[in-house]
Amino acid sequence: MxxxxxxxxxxxxxxxxxxxxxxxxxxxxxxxxxxxxxxxxxxxxxxxxxxxxxxxxxxxxxxxxxxxxxxxxxxxxxxxxxxxxxxxxxxxxxxxxxxxxxxxxxxxxxxxxxxxxxxxxxxxxxxxxxDILPTIEGMHELWGRGVLHCPYCHGYEICDQPVAVYGTDKSVAGFALLISRWSKNVAVCTDGWTSMSEHARHRLQRHGITIHEQPIRRLVGKRNHQLRHVEFKDGSMLTRHAIFIHPxxxxxxxxxxxxxxxxxxxxxxxxxxxxxxxxxxxxxxxxxxxxxxxxxxxxxxxxxxxxxxxxxxxxxxxxx
Ligand SMILES: Cc1cc2nc3c(=O)[nH]c(=O)nc-3n(C[C@H](O)[C@H](O)[C@H](O)COP(=O)(O)OP(=O)(O)OC[C@H]3O[C@@H](n4cnc5c(N)ncnc54)[C@H](O)[C@@H]3O)c2cc1C
CATH class of the missing domain: 3.50.50.60 (FAD/NAD(P)-binding domain)
Structure with a gap:
């Protein structure tokens, strides 16, 4: 039939x-x-x-x-x-x-x-x-390529690349430690948030994760929408392949x-x-x-x- x-x-x-x-x-x-x-x-x-x-x-x-x-x-x-x-x-x-x-x-x-x-x-x-993205210039433009949210979805693609992890509360430390299973070159960006506990700072340092607390001005991407660098308001820059956020x-x-x-x-x-x-x-x-x-x-x-x-x-x- x-x-x-x-x-x-x-x-x-x-x-x-x-x-x-x-x-x-x-x-x-x-x-x-x-x-x-x-x-x-x-x-x-x-x-x-x-x-x-x-x-x-x-x-x-x-x-x-x-x-x-x-x-x-x-x-x-x-x-x-x-x-x-x-x-x-x-x-x-x-x-x-x-x-x-x-x-x-x-x-x-x-x-x-x-x-x-x-x-x-x-x-x-x-x-x-x-998803509600942080209101930082470049976030929306790079979302899904240079701005990522899920290591199970994208972690393998950034293996051993320099990456940043964005977060403005205490959950950022656990997130960065998770991402460190995919890359040993992880930098936490807290965008002006400075209240991370000493315990969390020590844990991050023990695993070679750096902490950047200065406010972010914008994310600068490449033509293919991958991240080129994070630009801070104090004029400094951090070259990264991608930034993970928890929207x-x-x-x-x-x-x-x-x-x-x-x-x-x-x-x-x-x-x-x-x-x-x-x-x-x-x-x-x-x-x-x-x-x-x-x-x-x-x-x-x-x-x-x-x-x-x-x-x-x-x-x-x-x-x-
Ligand atoms: C950037 C990004 C990358 C991702 N990469 C991966 C990955 O690599 N692997 C993976 O497993 N997961 C990935 N995910 C997660 C994955 O996209 C979701 O888990 C998946 O899409 C969930 O499917 P869903 O059917 O629940 O919702 P959706 O796929 O979001 O589908 C919901 C649908 O409902 C429709 N809709 C909503 N309201 C109404 C309405 N009132 N009337 C009619 N239609 C409506 C929407 O238009 C939409 O089409 C990614 C997510 C993001 C944001």
Missing amino acids: PVSKRRPFKRPRHVPATDYEVVIVGAGAAGLSAALILGRCRRRVLLCDGGRTRNHFSPAVHGFLSRDGIKPQELLQLGHGQLKPYATVEQRQNCVNTAYKDPETGTFHLTLDSGREVTTRKIILATGVT SQKQRSDLAAQLGCRVLQRSGAVWVDKRIQTSVFGVYAAGDTTPAAQQALVAAAEGAQAAISCNEQLTREECA
């Missing part, structure tokens, strides 16, 4: 009628992976994405099993392409602006930026996060808040249980949105888990 003839199951009468069984918001690694599993379950799915993924500034995705070093755009194209045989998955380039749960039926109503309104039995939020983050979308999902106070991440369900029944969250490690492969795994949990819950409701 041709693949496109594999229709979804007929809805049992006691199950509320909705446009879709699952709406997945966000088509990064998490959302695409969820859509693949649900397509294979013959679920009626709407996959919406209204923008770019978090890593689109980066030249490569590293550490993704079987795809190490692939361009972010290429990974997404593969993911979208592999959804094509699954006729029950509809892909749309739309932002989902609003979502609420109908308390009577337990179904969800969503509004897309096109103005279209859709209903669904379950939602998977795979909307990711936004703060916010949720890319406020849909979790609109739906009343519990959010962790410190990180702002959306809380999920072991089935990747949020505190709101029927709403699942996967990928960088949740507290798990922020890696593309982990996001894909969470997306798959969310899809399995959704399908099993839908089945329980249908077979009641």
Whole structure:
């Protein structure tokens, strides 16, 4: 039988009628992976994405099993392409602006930026996060190439190169010691913050890490957006291949808040249980949105888990 003839199951009468069984918001690694599993379950799915993924500034995705070093755009194209045989998955380039749960039926109503309104039995939020970079000239321009955040993603590429680690609180010492596993030439830049404890200073010194406390004027990059040097306000310069930062983050979308999902106070991440369900029944969250490690492969795994949990819950409701 041709693949496109594999229709979804007929809805049992006691199950509320909705446009879709699952709406997945966000088509990064998490959302695409969820859509693949649900397509294979013959679920009626709407996959919406209204923008770019978090890593689109980066030249490569590293550490993704079987795809190490692939361009972010290429990974997404593969993911979208592999959804094509699954006729029950509809892909749309739309932002989902609003979502609420109908308390009577337990179904969800969503509004897309096109103005279209859709209903669904379950939602998977795979909307990711936004990085908030320090306001220093050059940070945004070099982000993803000369300004890096994750040694598991980029550490191997800067092995044994001179690198800087930026931080204006006590967490900078631990971060610099972590980076020192990849390079023995690490300099901490605290951009005017001078309250590092004596204990932390000694630890850094013991591992050959230098400390530069003067305020930074700007980051100067090369044409290929790698770092050339850090320029300080006192006129001095530090030649480095890259600078690691630990940016703060916010949720890319406020849909979790609109739906009343519990959010962790410190990180702002959306809380999920072991089935990747949020505190709101029927709403699942996967990928960088949740507290798990922020890696593309982990996001894909969470997306798959969310899809399995959704399908099993839908089945329980249908077979009641
Ligand atoms: C510079 C950089 C380099 C990185 N390098 C690596 C690496 O080498 N290896 C690695 O494993 N990880 C890397 N990461 C981390 C990786 O990018 C993330 O872990 C991964 O993208 C998370 O996938 P996700 O699907 O959760 O979110 P995302 O990939 O960010 O996808 C979320 C999607 O949701 C969409 N969206 C948001 N809100 C809405 C809405 N309301 N309606 C519709 N769509 C919406 C967004 O447009 C986006 O496309 C890197 C991150 C950065 C910043």
